[in-house]
Amino acid sequence: MDHTRPVEVSAREGEVLTMLGLRLTNAQIGHRLHVSVRTVEGHVSSLLRKYGVADRKALADLAGTTAGGTPPPVGKTSGLPRTRTSFVGRMAERDQVLTALARDRLVTLLGPGGVGKTRLAVVVAEAAAPSFPFGAVFVDLVPVGPGFVTQAVAAALDVTERPQQPLADAVVERLARGRSLVILDNCEHLLDAVAELAERILTACPGATILATSRERIGLQGEHTISVGPLPLGSQAELLFYDRVRGPLPGALPDRVIVADMCARLDGLPLAIELAAARWASLGDIGLLSALGDYLRLLAGSRGSAVRHRSLRAVIGWSHDLLNEEERTLFRRLAVFAGGFDLRAVEMVTAVGDRAAAADILGRLVDKSLIVHGQAEGGWRLLETIRAVAAEHLDNSGERDQTRRRHLEWSLLTASALEDRLEDEGWSGDFDAVAGDLRAALAAAPPGPGPEPHRLARALARLSYARRFLMESFDRFLEAAERAPTPGQAARDLRDAADCGHTLYYAGQRVFDLLLSSAGQAHTSGDGNARAIALALAVVMTARHPGGFAIEVPHAGLLTMLTEAIKAGDPSDLLVAAHLKAAAAWTASPRKFDPDPALAEAAVAAARRAGDPVLLSAALDAVAIAARAAGRRDTAYRISRERLSLLTAMPRHDPHAAPEILDTHQMACEAALDIGDLRAAGSAARLAAADELVGDSYLSAANLITPLVLAGDFEEALDLAATAWNGWQRAGMPTVGSLSPCLGAIALIHGLRGDDHAARLWRGRAIQVRGPVVLRHATFVTFVDIRLAVHTSRFDDIVPLLELGRADTTYWSSAYIRAAATELAVVAELPDAAERLAAAGISTQGNDWAAACLARARGRLHGDTAALETSAAAWQQLGSRFERACTLLLMPGKSAQGTSELAAMGVKMA
DSSP: OOTTSOOOOOHHHHHHHHHHHTTOOHHHHHHHHTOOHHHHHHHHHHHHHHHTOSSHHHHHHHHTTOOTTOOOOOOOEEOOOOOOSOOOSOHHHHHHHHHHHHHOSEEEEEOOTTSSHHHHHHHHHHHHGGGOTTOEEEEEOTTOOTTOHHHHHHHHHTOOOBTTBOHHHHHHHHHTTSOEEEEEEOOGGGHHHHHHHHHHHHHHOTTEEEEEEESSOOOOTTOEEEEOOOOOTTTHHHHHHHHHOOOSSTTOOOOHHHHHHHHHHTTTOHHHHHHHHHHHHHHHHHHHHHHHHHHHGGGTTOOOHHHHHHHHHHHHHHHHHTSOHHHHHHHHHGGGOSSOBOHHHHHHHHOSSSHHHHHHHHHHHHHTTSSEESSSTTOEEOOHHHHHHHHHHHHHHTOHHHHHHHHHHHHHHHHHHHHHTTTSTTHHHHHHHHHHHHHHHHHHSOSSOOHHHHHHHHHHHHHHHHTTOHHHHHHHHHHHHHHOSSHHHHHHHHHHHHHHHHHHHOSOHHHHHHHHHHHHHHHHHTOHHHHHHHHHHHHHHHHHOGGGOSSOOOHHHHHHHHHHHHHHSOTTSHHHHHHHHHHHHHHSSSSTTOOOHHHHHHHHHHHHHHTOHHHHHHHHHHHHHHHHHTTOHHHHHHHHHHHHHHGGGSOTTOTTTHHHHHHHHHHHHHHHHHTTOHHHHHHHHHHHHHSTTTOSSHHHHHHHHHHHHHHTOHHHHHHHHHHHHHHHHHTTOOOOGGGHHHHHHHHHHHHHTTOHHHHHHHHHHHHHTTOSOOOOSOOHHHHHHHHHHHHHTOOTTOHHHHHHHHSOOOSTTHHHHHHHHHHHHHHTTOTTHHHHHHHHHHHTTTOHHHHHHHHHHHHHHHTOHHHHHHHHHHHHHHTOHHHHHHHHTTSTTTHHHHHHHHHHTTOOOO
């Protein structure tokens, strides 16, 4: 493979790619280009192969970067460290690595510290970029601690964690789009974590390639290792010395014989050569050779890798010993930094003087090649090999604890400043630059409770949440609770952890337990209001989201908790009063998910007085659910629109708002479906997908699939099916009742197309995701079964379906179930079909889809052409192509048109 040649596509392939970006089906593309569907399929297959992507969705995403039908540009390479010196030699190694990358998907550059692995990887990445249209990303793992490899890669890719989508899945999802290169630099201290993530990427992302640098193998099957040795003596090693030397006079150069001897003594190690070259100006030829000779004499006579490592450390030690005292002090104290540092950080942490003095000493250390300048924006850093030596000197000086304390103080100030900038552009990049140091400072802090570690843990929790590293945020809030100096602070930390956990786990037992723990800590601290709010939140969450519990919490237990909350809280406090009102509304009935209408209205009034948009949205949800149960679908839909309007007032960087943001989007989709407005449901689903918290996750795909299927947009729904199902599996298969309808809808497509095996598979999945707690007897799966029975005219065992179709339910699919069951009774010619038809008109009032379905049922029952025309017009208005085509089949003179339209959708006629 030629790594310098970008992907080439034909003009026609460019046109197909652009139309894929518009989310057109193959049939639609063929119609526009006046070619057959088979020809389009051929072009799509060619594009999949050329861009190394797995599916049409990835091609569509790629096409989003194009304009005018032109092929996508070559991917960018991001994160490469800036270099201020030339690249000397190693062209043969460069070509060897490029060849390996063309053949193997995991290539590891092996060699000791200071041998030049990183620099070679950077040059290779620059040369290989044209062959990776989805880009290359460089990830420096030096400042990364155990457990944070995924965060480092995610930050480099600029991807974030979504609710119920682990961060590693977000990384895999991004890299699965097409051919991309990930450079993992300095892996040796994180081999297990690197191997785990690399294996996931290589397994799930067929177009991804990994280039790693390490002192040891990663250890995965198929790994291609390339040893990076010292520079050849007699040529490249000497060239590097001359390139890096800083002469006292223009044109002055060291003696060639001495340089050759020096490079031989230094084993051709690039870093050692650079350190020696930096001293030539002050020592001269003879001085340099004699001064360094004492450090290398004991190593003479052997040239193994261990000796090379010792020789490099000897050169670093020699260079250190030539420093004056203030240079040595600064040098060793810089060892506490895990990553890069700026002048302000150096001034605070090293305490070597004011900023001007620190800048002067830094400059001298840069001149001596002990510090690298420009690796980060406006900053400096120690190479890892040099930092290890500096750390030893820090340990021997007795200054480590004091320097660590200053590093902790700097980390607190830095984290606090970042918290103040959460609304500013660019804060996340600044956080990524210092995250390794903030985490290291907390890890190095004394164990147990303490004001400074607690503050830093909370700050890291908030920052990682805002950065959408949700699992890290959850863990940091828990760590903050453990480090809290007082029970009151621990109560706040645990409540924040519960909010973050709600986002991660969609409520459930773990979140419930955290809220109870928060209430317990609040009780210990004597904060009755905090205890009341935590208990009320636990009560509301349990009744409002019961699907997240493997074992149902008894109603009596909730009443006891509410009683305790009422006793603990001050009713004159507006927030407390609002929370208690909400808990009362949700516990008035012994049934879960069944709020009392009057009490829900009272909760809304209390929330408005409290002025909390999050609390108000939750109270409005109770009113909407009660209205839906009473058949007032239009009221529930109106409230869902009001809840959407509250989103702009909710804080995006506070986990307290996250569960409500997610629920608002979910219920907006369901409320639109409840009134039968398929277009509004689709718009609500796309709005949710555009929300940076929800994002393009499996939940947003699930929200969109159901209205797509009901509208007859089968191909787009099928494209999203794998996203929904695989995403749920990657999330750990949580109990998510809202996911069930979309999987049932996919089963409906396969059933309509005559693929009974696939229909049974997806129907089983729809039941599986609901979990052991069943809220209602009739679900969307019931609708699917009924709708397929109508389409196929299979009337065996329809009695149970018809009985479920009569069951009362507050779920949004109830109108669809009742209307479809009524039509089934008509098609099956049951004697009570007319009675059922009359009753269904009342129970489905307010749902346009149900109205259109019942109009068709009347046309079937009475042979009423006008009713069929009304039904067809209603389907047209709703945008339901499939149901309209089914109606045309029944109309004189239009059955051929209906047959043709259904055939275009792949529907198999009974």
